[in-house]
Amino acid sequence: MQRKQHSAEFKAKVALEAIKGLKTINELSSEYGVHPTQINQWKKQALDELPGIFSSRRAHNQKEQEDLTANLYQQIGQLKVELDWLKKKLDNSIANKRSLVEPEHAAISVSRQCELLDLARSTLYYKPVAVDPYELHLMNLIDQQFTATPFYGIRRMSAWLRTQGEVVNHKRVARLMRQMGIEAIYPRPKTSHPGDNVRRYPYLLKGLVIDAPNLVWSTDITYLRLPGGFIYLVAVMDWFSRYVLSWEVSNTMDIHFCLSALESALQQGQPQIFNSDQGSQFTSEAFTSYLERRNIRISQDGKGRAFDNIFVERLWRSVKYEEVYIKDYSTVAVAIQSLGKYFEFYNHQRLHQALNYQVPAAVHFRQ
Numbered sequence: 001m002q003r004k005q006h007s008a009e010f011k012a013k014v015a016l017e018a019i020k021g022l023k024t025i026n027e028l029s030s031e032y033g034v035h036p037t038q039i040n041q042w043k044k045q046a047l048d049e050l051p052g053i054f055s056s057r058r059a060h061n062q063k064e065q066e067d068l069t070a071n072l073y074q075q076i077g078q079l080k081v082e083l084d085w086l087k088k089k090l091d092n093s094i095a096n097k098r099s100l101v102e103p104e105h106a107a108i109s110v111s112r113q114c115e116l117l118d119l120a121r122s123t124l125y126y127k128p129v130a131v132d133p134y135e136l137h138l139m140n141l142i143d144q145q146f147t148a149t150p151f152y153g154i155r156r157m158s159a160w161l162r163t164q165g166e167v168v169n170h171k172r173v174a175r176l177m178r179q180m181g182i183e184a185i186y187p188r189p190k191t192s193h194p195g196d197n198v199r200r201y202p203y204l205l206k207g208l209v210i211d212a213p214n215l216v217w218s219t220d221i222t223y224l225r226l227p228g229g230f231i232y233l234v235a236v237m238d239w240f241s242r243y244v245l246s247w248e249v250s251n252t253m254d255i256h257f258c259l260s261a262l263e264s265a266l267q268q269g270q271p272q273i274f275n276s277d278q279g280s281q282f283t284s285e286a287f288t289s290y291l292e293r294r295n296i297r298i299s300q301d302g303k304g305r306a307f308d309n310i311f312v313e314r315l316w317r318s319v320k321y322e323e324v325y326i327k328d329y330s331t332v333a334v335a336i337q338s339l340g341k342y343f344e345f346y347n348h349q350r351l352h353q354a355l356n357y358q359v360p361a362a363v364h365f366r367q
Contacts, residue, residue: 014039015046018251022332024229025251040252047256138168139176140225146182147320150313153184180223181232181253198283204273204299213241213364217271220312221253226329234258236265239311241364242352244343249336255281262290275299277309
């Protein structure tokens, strides 16, 4: 079967929808008929290449300006035809858009009709890639159990799933846990080796007295379930005060939303040490160099080590039991809005036993 070729315009549109983050990758996959892996690649390519667009200056000569003026006059007539056509199509749901396309229209091409209707052209001809509801079901089970027992590794998680009536091969469980970005935390010998060209940083917090805000910040990523797929949540937290300095969500687990959270946090101050795990987002050159340029010392957890990032692990447990599992977000937009309210509550109203029953904001800002 010949591989489907997509236009640059189509790739850009899908990539921008992924960057907006208002839908999960699985939802975009079903809508546009493109495999989730391909959407991830287009999103990454777009984010990597966007800075170059604004750094290069484009020269426009007189002929280009004249051609632009002539084209604008020509488009006025075409737009009049298109707007008259579109007026008849207003107030229709996405489900009905396919039926509104008129292949034999004399003045507006099928491609242009799809643009006006905000409809991916590929959906006219190709059956959308189906989201595997069983895999989402398994990931949700794994997420809930891992939150309760973060020391469960692949085989123990596989055994637990069997007690729930889900007979799943441990290799499948391993793949899903990797996709979710989770790994059991427990003491174990150092059996892993650093990847090529990736610098490993020591763990600096052992025996360190942390008795004031902005001495140590920490970050981590967690998985959040949605009916149509899943998203990732990253947060930056002050170790001493437990204050959540920033948070971001993304439909892909990439470096960009982690950097965005870091930038937002640094607008509120700067730590002496920044602690993270050894995930590829936090060991990347872009992330570590951002910290080093500001003379922030980098600390990284030992792979699979218990308690190295314990306060963020506790944060995730609070977020999920007090917010995510109760709310069961219907869309990404709902998740973002609800999480915003929760973190406002967490920082300014939720009493912490470890803080002598004070709220994080009071401790962080010495109120």
